[in-house]
Amino acid sequence: MRTLLIFIALALIVMIGKRLLQKSRTRPTQRAVSANMVQCAHCGIYIPQHEALARDSRFYCSAAHRDEDHD
Ligand SMILES: [Zn+2]
Incomplete structure (x- = not known):
């Protein structure tokens, strides 16, 4: 035991x-x-910074969202 x-x-x-x-x-x-997570300025999804596309100090999850976001 x-x-x-x-x-x-x-x-x-x-x-x-x-x-x-x-x-x-x-x-x-x-x-x-x-x-290192960043938010897509178009749809708000969080993605790793090294996978994100940057334009004018904003980040996007894909090229389509980067091109759609105009303002
Ligand atoms: Zn997006």
Whole structure:
């Protein structure tokens, strides 16, 4: 009975340890991505800045929206 409890305790420690490692690994990349999100000036969708099309300090999700947005 004791060995079973020790085994369960070790399994829990390993599981929690793995989760903590995964969280600390994924967090910095998610922050970096969300920090570079820009909004399309035409439809309002959010896209990564490196995928957006820029014109006159505005960003667009596609060439069609960039061309449609006149003002
Ligand atoms: Zn758009």
